[in-house]
Amino acid sequence: MVQIQDAFKQDVPIFSFEFFPPKSPEGESKLWRAIAELQPLRPTYVSVTYGAGGSTRAKTVELTRRIKMELGIEPMAHLTCVGSTKDDLRRVLDDLQAGGIKNVLALRGDPPKGMDRFEAVAGGFRYASELIHFINQDYDFCLGAACYPEGHTEATSLEDDLRHLKAKVDAGAKFLVTQLFFDNRFYFEFVDRAHEAGIDVPIVPGIMPIQNVEQIKRFTKMCGASLPKALVAALEARATEPERVHELGVVQATVQSLGLLQGGAPGIHFYTLNKSTATREILTVMRTSARI
Numbered sequence: 001m002v003q004i005q006d007a008f009k010q011d012v013p014i015f016s017f018e019f020f021p022p023k024s025p026e027g028e029s030k031l032w033r034a035i036a037e038l039q040p041l042r043p044t045y046v047s048v049t050y051g052a053g054g055s056t057r058a059k060t061v062e063l064t065r066r067i068k069m070e071l072g073i074e075p076m077a078h079l080t081c082v083g084s085t086k087d088d089l090r091r092v093l094d095d096l097q098a099g100g101i102k103n104v105l106a107l108r109g110d111p112p113k114g115m116d117r118f119e120a121v122a123g124g125f126r127y128a129s130e131l132i133h134f135i136n137q138d139y140d141f142c143l144g145a146a147c148y149p150e151g152h153t154e155a156t157s158l159e160d161d162l163r164h165l166k167a168k169v170d171a172g173a174k175f176l177v178t179q180l181f182f183d184n185r186f187y188f189e190f191v192d193r194a195h196e197a198g199i200d201v202p203i204v205p206g207i208m209p210i211q212n213v214e215q216i217k218r219f220t221k222m223c224g225a226s227l228p229k230a231l232v233a234a235l236e237a238r239a240t241e242p243e244r245v246h247e248l249g250v251v252q253a254t255v256q257s258l259g260l261l262q263g264g265a266p267g268i269h270f271y272t273l274n275k276s277t278a279t280r281e282i283l284t285v286m287r288t289s290a291r292i
Contacts, residue, residue, distance in 0.1 A: 003142035004076060004103045005174040007044045008202045014044035014267030015283060016076075016204070019274050021048065021059035027274070034276040039071060041283050044267065047105055050078040057092055065099040076144065077101055080109030081131050085123035089131070093139055105144040105177065106132045106168075129167035136172040145173035147203060149181045149190040153224040162197045175201050177269050180208040181225050182252070184259050205260050208271040209278035210249035213239045246278065254282045258289070 007014045017038055022028040035046070048063045064075040077096050079089065096104065108128040125131045132143055145168040148161060155161035165176070176199075181187060187205050194203060210216045213235045220227050231252065238244040257268045270279045 002102045004045055005142045013261050016045045016269045017043050017272050018047045031274050037276040045074040045076050047076040050080050061095045064101050076103035078105045080107045081125040082109035104141045129171045132171040143173050144175050147176040148179045149186040169199050176203045178206045179223050180206050202266045204267050204269050205265050206269045207253050209253040250278050250281050254285050
């Protein structure tokens with residue numbers, strides 16, 4: 001498998017892990033340790049994020065190259081529109097292509113820190129759909145895109161959100177990865193709405209194992225995802241006991257992931273936060289219990 005779109009043609013669920021480029025030598029050591037510990041789980045691919053304003057551009061390119069060349073795992077590089085002109089983006093794409101990278105997750109990106117709204121730079125793009133169209137014109141990457149089961153925070157309605165998503169697919173996105181969520185009902189209802197809107201590419205649910213109570217509250221608030229009240233209560237009852245929070249996070253993500261696969265999801269994308277333990281425990285249990 002070189003392009004991720006080919007993995008969906010097989011009659012088995014795909015599993016992927018997301019990492020972010022570290023900012024320190026210590027962080028880099030921890031990251032490579034996490035990747036090495038997850039490698040035996042045979043992920044279909046791993047993805048590497050892209051800092052705001054392209055702040056980790058060089059690290060993203062380097063990390064994806066090393067993952068492919070040194071570990072033999074298929075990587076997918078994230079690429080955003082934030083703070084980048086078309087020429088800036090073309091240089092990154094050329095570097096990725098030269099490094100043998102075949103898969104890109106094309107995103108608009110969040111507004112830079114301190115800004116409430118996204119604004120395209122002169123000579124840049126306003127929407128992910130424009131970036132996807134631009135890449136497809138001159139490159140042969142397999143392109144993925146993001147989607148939001150509970151709606152993007154800037155969307156005026158769920159229908160408006162789907163219109164933007166359809167534009168990404170029409171521009172050439174071959175598969176979609178969702179924002180994190182904790183109630184599978186959101187995913188299945190979203191998939192039904194997407195199909196009704198004519199979106200027929202695979203939609204992979206994104207799962208973030210909960211490891212820290214305040215952290216997950218902060219993440220969900222930032223991205224517009226919701227936490228079920230019963231889950232919040234259970235987390236808060238364990239908030240001063242990190243090991244019990246970890247255990248609950250693993251159980252919750254395992255049950256959620258199994259339910260998604262049983263309901264027809266094509267795979268699971270794990271937001272690892274550059275840690276291996278929870279994801280390793282979840283996927284090990286899943287493969288043992290469901291024989292996948």
